[in-house]
Amino acid sequence: MAVFDHIATGFTAVFTLQKLLYCFFGVFMGMLMGVLPGIGAMATISMLLPITFYVSPDVGLIMLAGIYYGAQYGGSIASILLNLPGTPSSAIICLDGYPMAKQGRAGPAIFLTTVASFLGSMFAVILLLTIAPLAARLALTFGAADYFSLMILGLVAAASLARHGVARGLAMVAVGLILGMVGTDVTSGTYRFTFGLLDLADGLSIIAMAMGLFGVSEIISNLVSGAHRRRVPQSIAFRDLVPVKKDLRQSSGPVARGGIIGAFLGILPGTGASIASFVAYGFEKRISKVPGEFGKGHVPGIVAPESANNAAAQAAFIPTLTLGIPGDAVMALMMSALIIHGIQPGPTVIESHPDLFWGLVASFVIGNVLLLIMNLPLIGLWVKLLTIPYRYLYPVILVLICVGVYAVSSNVYDVVQVFLFGIVGYLMMRAKLEPAPMLLGFVLGPLLEDNFRRALILSRGELSVFVERPISLSLLLASAALIAFSLRRPVAVAADGDQSREVSR
Amino acid sequence: MNAISNIVIGAIAATMSAAGVTTAALAEYPERAVRMIVGSVPGSGPDVLARSMSEELAAALGQPVVVENKPGAAGNVAAAAISRGDPDGYEIFIGTINMAIATWLPKEPPFDPATDFAIVGRVASIPDVLVVSPELGPKSIEELIELARSRPGELNFSSPGVGSLQHMGTDTMATMNGIEMVHVPYKGGKAATTAVLAGEVDMFMAGMPPAIPHIKTGALLALAVSSAQPFPLLPDVPTFTDTVMPGYSAAAWYGLFMAKGTPDDIVAVVNAAANQALSDPNVIERFANAGAAVETSTPEQFAEFVAAEAARWKKNLEELGLAGTR
Numbered sequence: 001m002a003v004f005d006h007i008a009t010g011f012t013a014v015f016t017l018q019k020l021l022y023c024f025f026g027v028f029m030g031m032l033m034g035v036l037p038g039i040g041a042m043a044t045i046s047m048l049l050p051i052t053f054y055v056s057p058d059v060g061l062i063m064l065a066g067i068y069y070g071a072q073y074g075g076s077i078a079s080i081l082l083n084l085p086g087t088p089s090s091a092i093i094c095l096d097g098y099p100m101a102k103q104g105r106a107g108p109a110i111f112l113t114t115v116a117s118f119l120g121s122m123f124a125v126i127l128l129l130t131i132a133p134l135a136a137r138l139a140l141t142f143g144a145a146d147y148f149s150l151m152i153l154g155l156v157a158a159a160s161l162a163r164h165g166v167a168r169g170l171a172m173v174a175v176g177l178i179l180g181m182v183g184t185d186v187t188s189g190t191y192r193f194t195f196g197l198l199d200l201a202d203g204l205s206i207i208a209m210a211m212g213l214f215g216v217s218e219i220i221s222n223l224v225s226g227a228h229r230r231r232v233p234q235s236i237a238f239r240d241l242v243p244v245k246k247d248l249r250q251s252s253g254p255v256a257r258g259g260i261i262g263a264f265l266g267i268l269p270g271t272g273a274s275i276a277s278f279v280a281y282g283f284e285k286r287i288s289k290v291p292g293e294f295g296k297g298h299v300p301g302i303v304a305p306e307s308a309n310n311a312a313a314q315a316a317f318i319p320t321l322t323l324g325i326p327g328d329a330v331m332a333l334m335m336s337a338l339i340i341h342g343i344q345p346g347p348t349v350i351e352s353h354p355d356l357f358w359g360l361v362a363s364f365v366i367g368n369v370l371l372l373i374m375n376l377p378l379i380g381l382w383v384k385l386l387t388i389p390y391r392y393l394y395p396v397i398l399v400l401i402c403v404g405v406y407a408v409s410s411n412v413y414d415v416v417q418v419f420l421f422g423i424v425g426y427l428m429m430r431a432k433l434e435p436a437p438m439l440l441g442f443v444l445g446p447l448l449e450d451n452f453r454r455a456l457i458l459s460r461g462e463l464s465v466f467v468e469r470p471i472s473l474s475l476l477l478a479s480a481a482l483i484a485f486s487l488r489r490p491v492a493v494a495a496d497g498d499q500s501r502e503v504s505r
Numbered sequence: 506m507n508a509i510s511n512i513v514i515g516a517i518a519a520t521m522s523a524a525g526v527t528t529a530a531l532a533e534y535p536e537r538a539v540r541m542i543v544g545s546v547p548g549s550g551p552d553v554l555a556r557s558m559s560e561e562l563a564a565a566l567g568q569p570v571v572v573e574n575k576p577g578a579a580g581n582v583a584a585a586a587i588s589r590g591d592p593d594g595y596e597i598f599i600g601t602i603n604m605a606i607a608t609w610l611p612k613e614p615p616f617d618p619a620t621d622f623a624i625v626g627r628v629a630s631i632p633d634v635l636v637v638s639p640e641l642g643p644k645s646i647e648e649l650i651e652l653a654r655s656r657p658g659e660l661n662f663s664s665p666g667v668g669s670l671q672h673m674g675t676d677t678m679a680t681m682n683g684i685e686m687v688h689v690p691y692k693g694g695k696a697a698t699t700a701v702l703a704g705e706v707d708m709f710m711a712g713m714p715p716a717i718p719h720i721k722t723g724a725l726l727a728l729a730v731s732s733a734q735p736f737p738l739l740p741d742v743p744t745f746t747d748t749v750m751p752g753y754s755a756a757a758w759y760g761l762f763m764a765k766g767t768p769d770d771i772v773a774v775v776n777a778a779a780n781q782a783l784s785d786p787n788v789i790e791r792f793a794n795a796g797a798a799v800e801t802s803t804p805e806q807f808a809e810f811v812a813a814e815a816a817r818w819k820k821n822l823e824e825l826g827l828a829g830t831r
Contacts, residue, residue, distance in 0.1 A: 046547035046574065049556060140703045184578075184831075186692050189667025191611070191831040198585060198615055201578035269699060324718045325699045326548075332695060333548030340557060342794045344718040410542075410575040411582070450692065457689050458661060458705065 003129050010362030013355040019059055019363065026063035027367045030070020031374065035382075037078055037211060037397065039404040040087040041071035041330050049337060057341035058356040062363040064334050069121060069313045069364070072273065073371050076113045076306055077382050081106055084215035084397065089273035089309040091210045091439055092281045095161075096294060096301030098218075103297050106383045107241030112299060113306040114375045116255050120307030121368045123259035124266065124314035128361050133350065135267050135315075136322040142268055144455035145465045149475035150268070151448040154275060156479045157282030158440045164432045172433055176441020177448070179204055186446075187453045199413040206274075208414045209442060211401050212421025213428070213435035219394050220426040241379050247299050254284050254304035262308030266315030272328040273309040273316075278440045280308035286482055314364060321345050321357060534594055534771050538569040542587060542598045544580025550694075550714045550795070551580065554629055554759055555599045557791035561782035566775070570597075579607040579666075584762070585615040588622050592766035597775060599628065600762045602670055605814040609822050610668055611831045619812035623767035625760065626776040627802040627810070628783065629792055631713045632732035632756040633674055634739065636698070636725040641707055646729040646748050649708065653684040660686045661706040663697040668827045671697075673818075674731060674755055675710045676825065681750050701725060712757055713738070713796030731755045737798055758814070759797070760807055772804050 014020070033044040044067050052060025075090035080097035093113065100109040127135060142150075159169055182193045183203030194200035243251075258280040265276040284304040285294045294301045316327040324345040326332035335345055343353060350357045385393075405414050425435055459465035467473050541559055543552045555572050563570040575583040580603045587598040604618040616622075635646065643649040653660050664672035667690050679686055689706050691697040698715040700706045702724055709716070710731070717738065719725040729745045730736045733754040745753050761779055763772065780801045782788055789799050802810070822828040 042547065046552075049547065050560070050572075053560070140699075143703065143705050184666075186666065186690055189610070189690065189827070189831070196611075196613070198578045198582050198611070201582070202576065269696075323702070324722075324724075325702070326695060329546050329548065332546075336548040336553045336795075339714075339718065339794055340553060340791050342790075344721050346718055346722040346724060348722050409577070410573050411577065454689060454691075457687065460687075 006129055006358045007362070009354055010358030010360075013058070013359030014062070014362040014366065018055070019062055019359070020366065022055070022059050022063040023066050023363050023367050024370055026066020027070035027073075027371050028066075028374070030067035030072075031074040031371060033067070034071035034074025034086045034090075035077050036074075037084050037086055037215060037401045037404055039400075039407055040075070040207070041068045042333070043404070043407045044071065045330060045333055049333070052337050053340070057338055057343050058353075058359055060337060060341070061334065061356065061360055062367075064337060065317070065360060065363065066367045068330055068334070069310065069367065070371060072310050072313045073114065073117045073375060075309075076117075076302070077110055079214075080109045080113065080302070081382060081386055082215065082393075082397065083218040084401075085210050087273075088206050088210045088439075088443075089277050089312075090306075091214055091274075092161075092277045092305045092436060093302050094214050095281070095436055096296070096298050099295070099297035100299075100302070101386070104240075105297065106386060107379050108243040108247055109302060110379045110382055111241060111376065112243050112247060112251060112303050114372060114379075116251065116258070116303040116306040117310040118368050118372045119255050120259045120262055120310035121314050121364065123256075123307075124263045124311040125361060125364050125368075127263050127315060128318060128364070132318050133322055135318050139267050139269060139319045139325065140323065142471065143469065144451045144458060145469050146471040146475065147268075147451040148448060148455055149466060149472040149479070151444050151451065153475050153479045153482070154279050154282075154440070154444050155448070156482050157279050157286060158437060158444070159282070161278070161282055161285070161434070161437045161440065164434065168433055169437045172428075172435070172437040173441040176438040176443075177445040179209075179438070180442045180445025181449070183446075186450045187457070197413075199411060203446070204442070205405070205409065205414045205417055206439075206443065207408055208405050208417035209421050210439060211405060212418045213425035213439065215397065215401060216418060216422025217425025217429055217435070219397065220422060221429055222390065223394075224426075241383070243299075250299045251303045254280075254300035255307040257283065258304035258307030259311045262311030263315040265308075266312030266327065267318050269319050269325045269327040273312040274443055275440075276312035277305035277309040278436075278443070280304040282440075283482075286485065317360070321349055321360075534774055535566050535568040537595065538571055539563075539566060539594075540596050541570050541572045542583050542596055543572060543574045544576065544583035544598070544601070544603075545574065546576045547574055549576075550631070550712065550757075550797075551599050551601050551759060553714070553795045554792060554797060557795065558628070558779075558782050558788050561785045561788050562778055565778035565781040579603040579669075581607050581615055584608075584618075584622075587762060588616045588765050590764040592623065592764040592768070594763060594767050594771035594775065596764065597625070598622075598762045600760055602757045602759075602814065602818075604762075605811065606668065606670060606673075606818045606822070608815075609819045609828045612829050614829075617815065619808070619815045621765050623763040623765060623772050624804055624808040624811055625763055625772050626779055626804055627800045627807045628759045628761060628779065629797040630732075630756040630758045630800050631797045632730050632736050632754075633671055633710045633712060634716055634720070634730045634736075634742065635675075635678075635708060635710045635728045635745075636701055636716050636720065637708045637728060638701055638704055639723070639726045640704070641726075643728070644726070646743065646745070649728055650682050650684060650749050653679075653686055654682070657685040658687065660708070661689050662686050663689050663691050663700045663706040663709045665694040665697050665712070666690055666692070668822060668825075670755060670757055670818075671710045671712065673821050673825065675708075677753060677821075678710070678745070678750055681753070698725075717796040738793060738796060758800075758810075760802075760811070769804075776804050 033039045075086035076093040078084040078086045079090045079093040083094045083098040085091040097109050261280045262276040284300050319325045320331040326335045543555045559570045608614045662675050694712050694715040701709045720727045727742045783799045
């Protein structure tokens with residue numbers, strides 16, 4: 001069977017000392033940088049890109065790819081421990097991961113996200129091995145109208161992100177959509193809400209927003225409330241670091257669904273890991289029997305998005321390599337590295353460079369196993385971070401945030417944004433308004449608007465285009481079904497008696 | 506009297522020490538690492554070129570060259586910051602044709618590319634190439650014009666943004682040939698290329714870097730290039746000027762700029778080092794892989810060229826009614 005040939009080709013290609021070392025180096029750097037707030041895969045890859053000039057392209061690509069998915073593992077750790085998303089795609093992990101840490105369950109939370117990361121990645125790898133070229137062609141059939149309908153589905157799933165009522169959630173989605181309008185309007189080319197500042201021409205910074213709304217606001221709130229003087233004892237005995245049976249039972253379904261959602265969104269150019277994790281969370285909450293438990297340290301709330309963002313990160317290689325269409329900025333960077341080496345990504349890359357393609361896929365398996373092996377023993381160490389007194393920890397975190405945000409754009413203006421969003425985030429917290437729906441609105445807004453207007457330009461103003469295209473129609477029907485489903489069984493007060501609540505103070 | 510003489514003496518001393526500092530700076534330039542600023546994200550066209558030549562530039566300068574990305578407003582956030590920066594020669598900006606285009610879009614231009622910089626030299630040029638899907642039908646640029654003429658207002662063309670070189674180029678082609686097409690702007694050249702691959706739009710006058718991989722694999726058909734002579738990387742593709750746009754040529758150019766007021770001697774040192782780096786076969790090959798042809802110049806030649814480009818695109822944007830609208 002062809003799949004086994006591919007596996008054989010891949011592993012034969014990748015089992016050289018040099019490639020294994022670069023793979024290890026890549027995932028290690030990625031994981032480390034993912035843990036550090038603000039410094040994500042993008043900054044790390046651009047710093048290490050020059051190294052690839054001195055090695056063969058397949059080796060370089062294995063390293064760069066390792067950084068990319070390694071960062072997805074690391075990103076959730078700071079979310080769980082400190083409510084500080086290491087990468088925008090792990091912002092959603094804060095919602096249930098941080099409450100788990102507050103309940104003294106940081107260890108199991110990291111354990112579960114690590115395993116979910118691994119399983120999500122493996123799901124996407126299987127997809128790569130079996131239907132990569134087919135999946136890539138699916139991505140090309142998505143037009144502007146289809147993207148619009150997909151974003152609608154994302155928003156419907158997202159409306160359930162709110163913990164304090166749907167109205168507040170929708171209000172914050174709307175705020176996010178409005179903030180997403182800042183910057184250059186693609187369709188007309190005009191600047192909107194930039195107040196004459198050239199620095200706002202490309203809009204607000206997603207990283208600054210995620211760091212400010214979650215991390216900085218949490219620090220302010222802890223300082224104001226004096227919570228920094230009361231600390232939650234975290235046992236680091238091995239018994240307390242591993243999840244209990246119930247956690248595992250709760251995880252299997254969400255991990256599988258998260259993997260499917262992530263892999264699907266990862267294939268589509270322009271969506272990416274952030275949206276995948278948000279949608280997976282929203283979807284899980286919609287179909288949950290106990291939606292009220294989400295946001296209080298509910299296990300499916302961390303494993304579904306974690307599985308999704310890793311699956312998306314891995315699946316994003318499909319359109320990049322097989323079509324030469326990079327899904328996000330990191331993929332564009334990866335593609336440039338290949339082009340500098342004279343390799344043209346495209347439909348022929350699998351035939352013309354089988355060692356490179358299948359070797360890369362095989363390196364995903366090895367890299368993910370390495371990450372799993374590296375991460376599990378480190379859990380105790382990560383949890384120990386929480387025993388550092390906040391008077392040392394907070395200044396360090398704030399400096400790291402500033403460095404990280406500055407490293408992305410070399411622009412002091414983005415650092416200012418972090419602090420503005422930090423203050424806004426704190427005020428929102430006081431008013432029981434939540435940052436997650438706002439962040440999602442901000443991410444989806446520009447995609448929603450651009451594709452809506454583009455679809456109408458292409459259809460010469462005919463709104464019927466959204467129901468005439470089969471993909472768009474089915475996505476709209478799916479959105480309607482999701483709404484109907486949750487109306488039939490409204491998001492009610494949660495059934496109590498959940499273990500996580502018994503431990504909570 | 507005493508006070509006045511103090512001021513005079515102080516002024517003379519200040520002048521002399523300032524002069525002394527300048528000479529000392531010159532004698533030793535560069536004495537520490539030089540930063541090469543890119544106005545767009547890692548992996549973008551100028552970023553690839555900067556990273557492709559940074560090692561060789563470092564060797565020629567005898568100091569490390571660190572590439573930094575400062576994205577925003579099509580590179581003009583970084584350009585505006587550079588023009589106001591310290592004129593000490595430690596920040597080299599890899600500027601693009603957007604400095605001569607996007608600067609005219611805001612109501613108050615952030616800078617004048619011809620007068621607000623120390624202009625160092627040209628690095629590369631990348632002409633545009635008009636691509637269509639092989640399934641569209643036309644196999645030559647003349648056939649495409651025929652098709653567009655027979656179906657007025659029906660064909661769509663993509664662009665990387667309103668007021669981009671590619672938008673204006675396609676618009677000029679339509680005007681010169683009396684055809685009517687609909688403009689569909691995308692966010693960046695890669696998205697605009699994908700739109701042609703997916704069949705969402707009919708054509709794209711693309712920058713080389715996003716288009717060339719697909720031309721090589723046959724997924725896209727190249728009908729014409731915007732350079733004055735056939736482009737070395739696509740020798741069989743005719744030029745616009747020889748076919749449907751007589752007298753038209755345009756190319757995205759890349760060059761090095763430093764802060765206004767940087768001493769001429771430092772500019773000369775960087776120009777010589779850049780030209781040396783650009784003669785390295787490895788650099789030439791990496792540029793070619795990215796779809797760019799190396800071009801070198803003296804500071805004076807490039808300054809003259811930038812001034813001409815600034816005037817040309819300002820006029821073009823005014824004709825389109827886009828200048829000063831943002």
